[in-house]
Amino acid sequence: MIKNTWPLAVLLVLIFSLTASAQRRKKDKVKEETQVEVTTKPKLVVGIIVDQMRYDYITRFWNHYGENGFKKLVTQGANCKNNHFNYAPTSTGPGHTSVYTGTYPAVHGVIGNNWYDKESDKTVYCASDDNYESVGTSGYKGKMSPHRMLTTTITDQMRLHTQMRGKTIAVSIKDRGAVLPGGHTANAAYWYEGGETGNFITSTYYMQTLPKWVQDFNASDAVEVYKKPWETLKPIASYKESVADANNYEGGFNGKATATFPYDLPALWDNNGKYTLLAETPYGNSLTTDFALAALKNESLGKDNDTDFLAISYSSTDKVGHNFGVDSKEVQDTYLRLDLELEKLLTDLDKEVGAGNYTLFLTADHAAIPVPTYLKNVKVAAGYLNMKQFDEQLEEYLKYRFGTTDVVKNISNNQIFLDHKVVSNLDMELAAVQEEIAMEVLSYEGMDKVYTGTQMWSGNYTRGLPYILQNGWHQKRSGDVLFVPKPAHISYNPTGSTHGSPFIYDTHTPLLFYGNGIKPGAVTARTEITDIAPTLAVLLGIAFPNGATGTPISTVLK
Numbered sequence: 001m002i003k004n005t006w007p008l009a010v011l012l013v014l015i016f017s018l019t020a021s022a023q024r025r026k027k028d029k030v031k032e033e034t035q036v037e038v039t040t041k042p043k044l045v046v047g048i049i050v051d052q053m054r055y056d057y058i059t060r061f062w063n064h065y066g067e068n069g070f071k072k073l074v075t076q077g078a079n080c081k082n083n084h085f086n087y088a089p090t091s092t093g094p095g096h097t098s099v100y101t102g103t104y105p106a107v108h109g110v111i112g113n114n115w116y117d118k119e120s121d122k123t124v125y126c127a128s129d130d131n132y133e134s135v136g137t138s139g140y141k142g143k144m145s146p147h148r149m150l151t152t153t154i155t156d157q158m159r160l161h162t163q164m165r166g167k168t169i170a171v172s173i174k175d176r177g178a179v180l181p182g183g184h185t186a187n188a189a190y191w192y193e194g195g196e197t198g199n200f201i202t203s204t205y206y207m208q209t210l211p212k213w214v215q216d217f218n219a220s221d222a223v224e225v226y227k228k229p230w231e232t233l234k235p236i237a238s239y240k241e242s243v244a245d246a247n248n249y250e251g252g253f254n255g256k257a258t259a260t261f262p263y264d265l266p267a268l269w270d271n272n273g274k275y276t277l278l279a280e281t282p283y284g285n286s287l288t289t290d291f292a293l294a295a296l297k298n299e300s301l302g303k304d305n306d307t308d309f310l311a312i313s314y315s316s317t318d319k320v321g322h323n324f325g326v327d328s329k330e331v332q333d334t335y336l337r338l339d340l341e342l343e344k345l346l347t348d349l350d351k352e353v354g355a356g357n358y359t360l361f362l363t364a365d366h367a368a369i370p371v372p373t374y375l376k377n378v379k380v381a382a383g384y385l386n387m388k389q390f391d392e393q394l395e396e397y398l399k400y401r402f403g404t405t406d407v408v409k410n411i412s413n414n415q416i417f418l419d420h421k422v423v424s425n426l427d428m429e430l431a432a433v434q435e436e437i438a439m440e441v442l443s444y445e446g447m448d449k450v451y452t453g454t455q456m457w458s459g460n461y462t463r464g465l466p467y468i469l470q471n472g473w474h475q476k477r478s479g480d481v482l483f484v485p486k487p488a489h490i491s492y493n494p495t496g497s498t499h500g501s502p503f504i505y506d507t508h509t510p511l512l513f514y515g516n517g518i519k520p521g522a523v524t525a526r527t528e529i530t531d532i533a534p535t536l537a538v539l540l541g542i543a544f545p546n547g548a549t550g551t552p553i554s555t556v557l558k
Contacts, residue, residue: 041540042516044302044358045158046349047181047311049096050338051174051318052499053364054326055083055508060241061335064234068346069339073362077514078556079522085366085509086528087471088502089413093126094472095365095529096180096313100153102533102548104471109150111477113176116410116417118477123412124148127179129205136201136210136218137193144175144191145205146184151547153183154533155309160185161542162306169299170311171200171292173279177313177365179203187299190214190291192284198223198275200291213298222290223275226283230263232329233336242332249371250324251495253280259324259495261333280323282337284316289341293348302353307540312345313365314338325371325497359516359539361532364509368497372488382488385446397440402426407433414500415479416441430454434480441483449484456482468502513556523555 058070065071073079085095087104089112097110105111110126117124127144134142152160155168170182170189182189188207190200199218202210210218236245243249245260252259255271265277278284292312295301301308317334324330342362349358375382391411398405407426410417416437423433434452442450449465457475461467469482484502485491492498499506511527517539530550537544538552 040516042302042307042357042359043304044349044353045307045309045536045540046345046358046360047100047309048342048360048362049099049177049181049311049313050362050364050510051092051177051313051315052321052366052368052497053317053510054367054505055081055510057335058510061332061339064238064241064332064336065339066343069342072346073342073360073512073514076520077360077512078518078520080511080513080527080553080556081522081524083363083509083511083527083529084504085507086468086530088468088506089472089500090366090502090506091500092174092318092365093176093180096177097126097149097153098529099363099365099532100155100181100183100311100545101149101151102154102530102537102545102550103151104530104549106471106474107151107547107549109474109477110148110180111472111474112413114412115477116412116479118417121409123410127176129203132204134201135204135207136199136214137197141175141193142201142203144179144189144203146179146182149180149184152545153181154536154545155181155311156183156185157537157543157545158307158309158540159183161540165304166306167299167301167308168311169295169301169309170313171288171295172313173284173288173315174313177315178311181311181313188295190295192279192287194273194276194279196274198278211298213294217291217294223278223287226278226287227266227269230261230265230281230283232261232333233340236261236329239329239332242329243327243374245329247328247374249374249495250328250330251493252323253277259328259330261329279316280319282316282320282334284319285314285334285338285341288312288314288316289345293345296348296352302358314341321368322496322498325374325495326368327370327374356516359518359536360514361536362510362512362514363529363532366499367506367509368499369488369490369501369503369505371495371497372490373494375488380488381486383446383486384494385485385489385491387491390444393444394437394441397437401436401440402433408437410479413479414483414485416481416483418480430480438481438483441481446485446489447483448486448489451482451484453478453480453482465502468507472502517558519556519558521555523553525555527553 091113093110093113094105101108129145168186170178172178173192175191178189178191193199193201250259253268253272255268320334372382406422409419431454438450438452456470456473461470531553534550534552
């Protein structure tokens with residue numbers, strides 16, 4: 001038998017040394033992991049909103065896409081397949097605001113593109129601001145700011161976190177598509193004027209004069225190169241994922257008898273707003289990419305240790321969808337061409353910032369409904385609301401029941417605004433008047449559901465249409481009666497598609513994450529549009545936007 005000859009003191013010292021060494025290694029590992037986490041924070045975040053993009057545009061056109069656009073984002077990034085807007089109205093202003101604030105209109109206050117303002121007794125636009133002047137043009141098109149947005153954005157929080165060293169540049173064809181994502185603290189937001197100039201402009205909210213690189217871009221032939229015919233990218237016979245080119249479901253352009261390919265833009269120029277016409281075609285998206293890449297390079301985004309943010313909104317997809325409808329060959333061609341724009345954008349990001357040095361997300365501000373005329377022709381229940389008849393019926397009811405039409409001040413965004421002073425003078429309870437009018441409206445043709453402001457104020461809905469409506473209802477800004485038409489019933493032209501409802505065809509949109517800090521894979525659990533900003537905040541290690549109600553999507557983060 002071999003005896004242990006080690007003195008007890010020596011053994012204790014040895015055990016202590018081994019334990020201390022293990023603890024040091026553990027601390028060094030934690031320190032190393034922490035350093036990696038900090039040092040690998042993206043140099044640039046690129047936010048892409050595709051205006052009016054349905055989720056199924058990814059799957060429907062999949063076989064036509066190249067390998068380095070949508071497919072690259074899906075296969076090498078995180079694909080949230082069950083992503084939804086959790087409020088209505090589903091429109092551009094609220095959509096862009098909700099993506100970047102991480103909350104819904106009930107909190108951030110942007111309840112529509114336009115809405116009736118109770119305090120001023122007039123309709124206001126989500127981005128308009130007469131306190132500022134246009135830069136780069138004369139007139140009203142640059143008189144914009146984000147002042148109607150009540151909360152901060154993820155872009156604001158990034159700027160605040162870096163003591164304003166990190167830059168935010170926002171670019172879009174639409175003013176609201178740039179102003180709202182840029183937040184309150186953006187270095188710049190630029191949008192397209194169209195009309196006679198085809199220039200990108202801004203507001204004195206951001207600057208007094210355009211930077212030289214913007215002036216140079218406007219003075220170049222960057223826009224002129226797109227003044228050319230719009231033909232299909234691929235043989236039109238291969239576009240089997242859309243309806244026949246000649247049909248009764250599309251609007252078209254002034255001066256062309258049919259809404260069919262090709263479109264001779266130079267010949268249609270003067271009758272369709274001149275440079276504005278480009279925004280109504282895929283070339284508006286190409287122009288957006290060109291300008292965004294010019295901003296990337298000239299503003300030196302992603303070149304230092306403070307994260308920058310480039311917010312891009314592709315607006316022409318919405319304009320084409322409204323004109324031609326979601327099942328048109330024009331929409332299909334627009335998305336095949338957008339795929340090329342994404343490839344171009346990713347290529348330049350890899351070159352300018354470096355692969356792995358940026359994080360990108362792509363989503364939409366809303367989706368859209370198939371043209372009801374088409375749905376009816378294929379025996380799907382659908383239709384159109386006669387809002388003139390709606391107004392006449394309601395007016396007759398108000399005269400009969402209350403003796404005056406002054407009870408109602410405004411009808412907009414599927415809401416009825418009452419004059420509370422008139423209701424009080426009638427010696428009636430507001431809640432009772434709301435309910436009576438709601439019951440009346442529910443009886444009108446095409447109506448599915450009606451709710452009152454009192455229900456929105458006092459209820460606590462957690463699912464279904466009331467939940468979606470309540471998230472879109474702001475106590476100070478929204479109406480007294482909310483009405484929801486039947487599914488696939490809209491107030492719109494008999495041609496083209498629209499959006500705005502709480503139904504799933506308007507709420508289901510793509511959500512793709514790609515790049516630094518993103519774990520590739522598919523996510524089938526429900527995500528909501530308000531989750532995007534919190535997810536980015538966790539990735540960046542910064543504070544959430546101050547009104548955020550969404551939840552970080554942990555499954556997409558490494």
